[in-house]
Amino acid sequence: MERVPILKIGDILLVSIQIDMEDQVALQLQEDLADRIVATGCHGVIIDISALDIVDSFVGRTLATIAAISKVLDADTVVVGMRPAVAITLVELGLSLPGIRTALNVELGMDLLARERAAADDDADEEPDGADDAETPAVPAP
């Protein structure tokens, strides 16, 4: 069975799917990625699907599951490079990929992860001072 390689770049794991995956390969990727997130402590995952000429409901569900697993393991997932025809087909199929962040390419995906991480770090820094305010509704910064 083929395997999809997972590359570590700084704080990010990059997965570029270059093959027409059998269902088992997609499930294997899900497990491998969870293992690599824990082993590396990376906080971001980028999945590049620019080489995929279709995303069916199985692959869509796998992407959503990967995003959910990553979240539980303290990593954010961004799916990048979706082709226009794939996007049109996914929406018509009825798959809206809830919970999945997307970006047009790897570079924009890395920007998005960096921004999210910076925002998360700011929140963490403010935690000690803001602990008393935890129950008051969040107010957008001016």
Next chain:
Amino acid sequence: MSEPAQRIEVVSDQDVVRVRQLVRTLAVAVKLSLVDQTKLVTAASELARNTLVYGGGGTVEVGPADNGRRKGIRIVFSDQGPGIADLDLAFTDGYTSGGGLGLGLSGARRLVDEFDIVTAVGEGTTITVTKWCR
């Protein structure tokens, strides 16, 4: 003078991949647009997986279609599985009898131009879909 349909036995994950590749090749040959190719291959992937997972395996036949005015691709998915007892329910978005998302049948029907299903409990299911060139 049209070519005969090509047949794939679907008994494993790998065969679902082969169905996708064959449909793609033939869809390109009849000059379906890129979006229509993508829709047809996606629908074929959903239905071939249904044949495998719910039908217990079966066959997929892919061939050219021609109604005199337009050319297209016709695909027939057949299995001798348990059949579908309640078609209305099976076509409801989000309903699944397995572990899926419940989008396979209803989603695939939206992605093709013609969709015909013949099913009987205990006898299996045959689904015929057609996508026409615009």
